[in-house]
Every structure is written in C-alpha cells, then in structure tokens.
Amino acid sequence: MSSNSTTDNLCAPDDHLCITKEHMQAVIIVPTLLLLGTLVTLLFLFLRRYCPEHRRSRATAPRSFGSSHGHTQRHSHRSHLQGIDAPPGLNALEHEELPMSVQQVQEDVRSAPPQTSTERHHNAFSQVSALPLSFSIKPNDEVSLYRASMDNRDVILRVLKEKESSSEKQHFLDFASFVSGLGRHPYLPELLGVVSVQSPVMMVMEELQHGDLLGFLWRCRQDSAGSESSWDMTEKRIHIMAGQVASALEYLHSQSCIHGNVGARSVLVGGDLTAKLWGLGSAYRRGTQPSSPGEFQDMDMKKWQAPEVLARGVVGPSSDVWSFGILLYEMVTLGDPPFAQIPTTELLQHLQRGKHLKRPATCSSSLFSIISSCCHWNRKQRLSIPEVINKLQAGEKSANGSTVLRAPEPIDIERYLREAGYGEAYNYAVL
Template sequence: QEVAGLILERMNRQTDRQTDLTFFYFFPHTESASARECQSFLGFAHFLSELGSHPSLPRLLGVVTVQTPLMIAVEELEHRDLLSFLWRCRQDHTGQEAPCDMTERQIFTMGAQIGSALEYLHSKNYIHGNVKARSVLVGRDLSVKLWGLGPAYRRKTSAGSIEYVGDMEMRKWQAPEASARWSFGILLYEMVTLGGPPFPNIIASELLQHLQRVNTIKRPPNCSNTLYSIIKSCCQWKPMDRVSLAELIRKLQSKEKSTNDQAVLRVSEPFDMEKYMREAGYGESLNYTVL
C-alpha cells in the first residue's frame, strides 16, 4: 500500500488530469515464482511502457521492480469493463442510482474510439487479438479505452508458439484467422444487444461449419439497418471482403454525427448469467484438443 501510494503521489505531481481509478497488477509469491514467470511479468511491464500514450488506451501509471511485490499500476475507469456496463443497462434502476441509458449514437462514438486504439496498435505492428466488450473500459463520461493487451504481448514474444494459439473461449469472437475487424463487428453486436453473446443459437464447436455455409450474424431486433450494415461489413467470411479499419473508423465517425441520440436501446429479456455462459461457449473448451 505504501508503494502504491507513492506511485499515485508521483502521478498527481506529473499531471493535472484526473484518473478515475487505479488498478494494480501484483506479481504474487515472488520468491517461489519461476524465472520464466518473473521475466514474463517484467516483459509485459516493458511492453506497456514501450507502447506509448494514446487517448483510447489506459495509461501506465508506474511499475515497481526493485522490491517485492512486483507491481504494475494502470489507469482504471469508473464503470470498469464494457460488458458489465452493458448488462447493467438492461436492468431497471430503482432508488438513487442513475439510469444507465445506451443509445445507438453512443455505440458509434465508442466504436470510433476503440477503432482509433486498434489503428494505433497496428501502426506499431501489434495485433490486439482480444477485441470484445470485456476488454473495453468505460469512463465516467462514457468514453472508452481498449485494454486486454495480454494476447498482443504474447503474440509479440512467442512468434506464433503453440503455447499461445489462442483462447478457446474467444471462438465466437474470432474469425478462423484471428481478424481484428471480424472481432470488432462482434463487439458492435455485443453493444447493440446490451451484452448479448454472438451467435446465441449456435454452439461454439459448430460455428466454423455454420460460417463456412456462408451464414452471417443475424440482425438483433433493436439494431438499425445502418449499424447492422457495418456489423456485416466486418463479419464477412473472406478477409478480402471485410471493411478496412480506416474505412470502418470513417463510417463510425460519420454516423456518430448523424444518428439520433434520444432513442435508448432496450432489451426485453433480463440478464441471465447461466444462459449467457452457455450461449457464449464458455466451458466448451474442455471438450477440445488442440493439435
């Protein structure tokens, strides 16, 4: 706690900008940890420091490496991850808590910010590999920042090692060849459905065959033609048919200016965690063997 306080005190002296919250990544059991685990933790800290600053990426506030516990301090945002935020938007708010209203314009605004972060990562030759609502942080002003950078670091360091083939629980978010543009389309789907899982009626183990038959993601009931067109342009089976990241950002920014911000998105079905986990494909990885 003393070290964490020193980091925050130093940050307050260095900037006038307010940080919503600070999240600390601790490296536990340092004495018993393997050299490889320690090196990986320090490598990730170095990766974050080299990444540089971008408005839509969380700020690295500090790193402790000269004493235990090893620690990385990263900017955290008030509403935390986007998926949990979207689930709260489904619920009726009673009492003193302010309503959590999501509009289609906010989807375009958030999408443009996330796209900008992806474009920045690509300019540095990094592949995010983990684009989904759980990897997005939401601030008090509903601005968003892209997090979940662990896969980007592992891809950089493993050079395609079999150890980092990918998260089996990402199968409904990733194209067969792991495309950020495909996953971006799924992210937009998550947003308009207020945290609904993609392809809810298709089990994850059959999704590849489903897509090979030129099936595409279905339009949610509350999704406009404009937004659905953008989602489909991301989720094309052939990579060459997908919208470019630059064009995607341009479309999102254009629609942000012209879309009505009054109609609040509603989903009639209450959130059910057990149903979500089943439809999202979590746990099915136990039935898989990676060759």
Template sequence: MANNTTTSDPCAAGDNLCIIRTHQQAVIIVPTLLLFFTLVIALAMTLVSCLSRKRTRTTILAHYSSSVHRREGRLQGIDAPPGLDPLEHEELPMAVQKAKQPNRKATPRETTGGRVGSFRHVTVLPQTLSINSSKTVGLYRARMDNRDVVLRMLKDTANGADKRHFLGFTSFVSGLGPHPFLPALLGVVTASSPPVMVMEELRHRDLLGFLWRCRRVDYDESACDMTERTVFTMATQVASALDYLHTRRCVHGNVAARSVLVGGDLMAKLWGLGSAYRRHAQADAGGGMEVLELKKWQAPEVLSRRTFSPSSDVWSFGMLLYEMITLGDPPFAELLATELLQHLQRGRHLQRPSGCSGSLFAIITSCSQWSPRRRVSMATLIAKLQEGERSANGRTVIRVSEPLDTGKYLREAGYGEAYNYAVL
C-alpha cells in the same frame, strides 16, 4: 633610402640574435598567448556543454516524475515510462524517497482498506465475469496521488517464470506508449517486493458488465441510457485505439466488450492485451501461437488456426458492435463454438438485431466478411463510424426486454471451451 632603412631596422645585417630580441613579442609571445586563450575557451565550452546535458537529463526526469507523481514518496522502486524496459535491471528512481519503507509482501489480509507501501485505501478488486484475478496476479483498487488506480500485484505463490512473465507484460504495455483510448500505465514497481503494475481505474470497469447493468430496469443511473449515438461514439474511440496498436505492429486478437473499459464520462478504452503479449512472447521464443480466447469473436482464419492479422481484429470489432447494440448479447448465440466455422463457410452471417439501424448493421457486415481482403480497412472504418455518429439517433434509449441469464450467456458465448478470459 639608406638612412630610412637604418632608422626602421636597428640591427645590422646578419645579426640574428638582435633580430630575435627585436621581434620576439610579435613572433613568439603573441602567438603563444593566442594559443593559450584558445585552449582555455575550448575547455570552458566543453565544461558548459557537459553541465548543460546533465541539467537537461535531470529536467527531463524531473518533468516525467512530476507528471506521474504530484508529491514525493509515492512509488517505490523503478517506474518504467514508455521506452524504458524494466527487464534491463537499471534502477531509475522517479521520486526522492525521504524514508525508506520496509520491503515486505502484501497479503489480502493486509490490503483490506489499509495501506501498502505508497498506496492508500487498498482493497481487493471485486471479481466479475470479465475481470478475474489469476493464480499468479492479484487485482486491487487503491488511491495514489488523489486518484483511483488498479494494482496488478504478483502473488506470493508466483515462481520465477511467473515473475518473468509479469515483468515481460509490463514491459510490453509500456513499450506500446500512451494513447487517449488505452488505459494509462502510471507506474511499474519492481525494486521492492511484490512487483506491482499501476494502472488508472475507470469507473464503470468492463464494457460487458456495464451493458448488462443497462439492462436492469432497477438500475437507476442516467449514464446507462445507451443510445445508438453513444454506441457510435464509444466504438470510434475503441477503433482509434485499435488503429494505433496496428501502427505499432501489435494485433490485439481479443477485441470484445469484455476487453473494453469504460470511464465515468462513458469514454471507452481498449484493454485485454494479454492475448497480444502471449503471441509476442511465443514468437520471440520461436513457439507456436495458441488460440486461447473465445471462438465466437474470432475471424474464420483464426478459427482455422492460421495467423492473426489486423483484418482479424476488424472481424472481432464487428462482433463488439453487435454486443453494444444488443446490450451484451453474444454473437452467434444459436450456435456451438465448434459449429461456427462450418456455419461461416456456408456463407452465413450475423442476423440483424432488433433496434439496430441499417447504417450500423452495414458497418457490422463490412467488418464480418469471410475474406480478410474484403473487410473494411481501419481508416475507412473510423470514417464510417464518425459519419454514423453525426447522423445517429441520440434520443432513443436502447432497451432489451429479456433479463440477463448468466448461465445461458456462458453457454451461448462458449465460455466452457475457452481456457482464459481474464482481461486484467
């Protein structure tokens, strides 16, 4: 036993220096090397993680850029996708600009069939009864990436408050997010002057004007052959958009044919969000809520100066259905707007239009109940519209014998008592 111990341990008992020299590789060098390699691996993993996050962010931005702009150099300045607030003054270029274009304000003279910045074939958008430029915002039609777009462009006469309102509205619309039956927000240009909001253009523009064109016997277009099934289909699309807004805690407050845009395939998209934004801005500022839209479409609780709610949108939706089945007649045409609330308080309702089926009029009636609690919910409304679409007449074209009288319409709709009816 003594001999074996001596062979395995060459150091004498108590010789510490010999013991350290003998075991220094196992006790000092190996742990030191292990610690060094551990630190190197941790540093490498940290660098890889940082680079990965950077590449991921770049990929996300590039993906969004390619989805909005198929070629380089389309939009100048920042383009605000959903969730990005342009008021944060954080510039996010969506495309690499090869050549910086001069910052100059566009005037109507410069935008007649010409080119403004990255937009081609810019022309003034023709005004209609439902779509009008305001004192501060001009509307133009243009081409961008081989598609038709509408430009909401701040005018030179706009002041600082107008610009804040313009940017606030674009931020509000961007924050709502995309939906198949809301017009697509394609970009917001704020880094150059003037600020521009870029929206998709829908071929038939506002639904009210489209319905009126369908009345004309000389208007030769098969797309204008509105049937009751078409009414159900388009109404379902608008209801879907309205339900989505409600899930975003946004009450529209201006549901009417003038606030619906129609595409070439008769797809209906809900717009007219100015009323919702005004209430949003006034609520943030602590101010009262003004009622600026046409009264013939408003629910009784709105007429009596109470709050807006999703149920008040349901009431207005019933008025929209009435417009669609009558090819653009205003609801309660026989009354003055000032008489409407008293008329409703007496328990009176809309009269059933000629040519309106019982199923469709039942939906109109369920939307226009005096008590908000008795009105149909959005989920039930959409289900009823989908059921009606399956059984509706898709062959008989809706016809109205009476030609359109614009002056008469303005009086019956109560335009003289409204402050603002522009939807864009």
C-alpha cells in the same frame, strides 16, 4: 661604468664563453621565466574556461536570494545556455541544485523523447482495497487486482502473487515493458508505473471507473424503474464509443501489433464514458511465444474470432476487424453473446455455409451494415479500420441519441458463459 665595459674588462674580446656566462641572467634566465609564467597563466585560463568541474560548481551554486543583482545577472545569460547548462525540461538557473549529475543530464538529453521513470515503490500507494470481479468466474491464479490511490489519483494495481517463480516474474515484467513500449494513446489505458525492485511486483494502471464494457452493458439492462441515467446506451453513444475503440485499433496496427482479443470484455469504460481498448495479453504472447500460423492462445473466445483464426490460417488486421464487428453486436444487444445457439465446435462449419449474425431488433439498418461489412467471410471484402472509423463518424451525425436501448431481461451468468462458448473460464479483466 656600463655593463659592456665591465664585461670587456673581465673577459678577453675573443672569449665568447666568458661573455655568454656574464650575460646569461639577462638574456636567457629572465626570458625563460617570463615564458613559463605566460604558459602557466594560459593553462589556468583554459582550465577555468573549459573544466567540467568548474561548470558543475557554477551550475549547482546556491541561488543568492538576497541579491537582486545576482538574479538579474543569471537571467542575462539565459539566451546563451547550451548543452548541459539547459537540458530539456530543466533550467539549472531556477534551482538551488541540479537534481542529477552532469552524466545523468547528458544521458537524458540523448534520450528521445525524455520520459519520467515508471519505477514506483509500495509506499506510493494508499487506500488499497481488493477489486471485486465483474462476475463470478475462475480468477487468474497468478495476478490479483487492487484499487488504490497514488498522487491523489485513483489507480488499479495489477499485482503478481509472491509465490510465483522468477521466470513468471520476468514474464510479468516483460508484459509491462510491452505495454510501455506501445506508447500513449488517448484510447489505450495509461501505464502509470511499475514496481519491480521489491516484492510483490506490480503494474500501476489508470482506473476507469465503470470497469469493463461487458459489465457496463449488463448494468444498462437494468430499467432503474424506468428512469434514464447519464450512462444509458443509445445508438449515437455506440457510434462514439466504438469509434474510440477503432481509433485504438488503428494505432496498434500502425505499431505492427494485432490485438487478437477484441470484445466488450477487453474494453474499459471511464467515468465520462470514454472507451479504452485493453486485453493486450494475446498481442503480447503472439510476439513472445511464436506458435503455428494463425494460432491464438485465447481459444476460449472462439465466437469472437474470424474464420481464418478458427481455421488457423494467416492472421492480420482484418481478423481484428471481424472481432470489432462482434463487439458492435455486443454493444447494440447490451451484452448478448454472439452465435448464442451455435456450439463452438460447429461455428466454423456454420460460417462456411454462408451463415452470419442476425440483425438484432434494436439495431438500425445503417449500424447493422457496418457489422455485416466487418464480419464478411472473405477477409479482402471486409472494411479496413480507417473505413470503419469514417463510417462510424458519418453515422454518428444521424444516429438516434434519444432512444435508450433496452434488453428484455437481466443477464443470466451461467447461461451467458455457456452460450458464449467459454471453456475453462478466466478473469478477462487482468489480461
């Protein structure tokens, strides 16, 4: 007997409620269960496709080294990786585990450009030894310098002494942040790391084997029994090294940064005689400790400063150009102080009378013309840094590269400090 006939037998033809109850299972319950099952299946597929936990587990799954099929399958999807599956510098498919969480990867992707953390720890250094001073002057009471090895590389540790206050520590770390913020340049010493979590805090800088340029020039004064060495100074080498310092200055000026402390004491020399500009203490202090217009903190170095700086006027890139001219004078004289016979108290008046640096006997007319153009009283008539670079590059082609520059006598430290106009002297190497 069919279901229709059974229903008709049980229910009256006009009893609709009875007929509905009799067909409830077939018409309502079964379709409802089928619909719920479909929804659950769709939900499962959706979670499987888009759930972050699933993607993380898939990315961190160990590589199956025993299955060549699994390796081939991974490479077959390489071109489809996007987002956190393929963060810059890291291919998740070539690691057993991701070395960071998904959140960290996303943060690294957002940062531009991605950079390795500069944080270091004390156990990263070996063969630590104190760095001797270039000459005996009053050392910096806040910072000590050490030579060390890190990752098979020679480095210099600029260490803040532990007795310093929290404000001095913050000042030290702010300076490290300032140096890091300048970015990399081939003729600026590279900041390799900072120790900030543990005491003592320190900056880790690349080591330049010959140290500061001033000490290097003084060593070049030694005749070495008349023999020439690979680090003897010639006019051509002056053009090359000065061009490197000028390139660093041009970069700093493009970062709206006035150096304010250009001189041989602020240039470091590498083993291959590459010159790199350091001495950034003045630039940092000018940005963090505003003072009266044109006032420089390093007033011990007056003989390197432009007339407008001495007069506390407006300071600009042309002020660095003046100091760069003095640097050229130091290089060609192998470290003589500028305006040696003029007391610092009379220097501004001396310049106001139209006096200028005298041409050294070892200086060619072309090189001295660059010095004179940098040290012009009228700042508007001084060369710009790009013009300085062009003149140095042009002069390098014809500069004498065979005649070694010599000085008549070794340097006398006490006399130098007096003629250079140092007041309360400091260790320039740690600025």
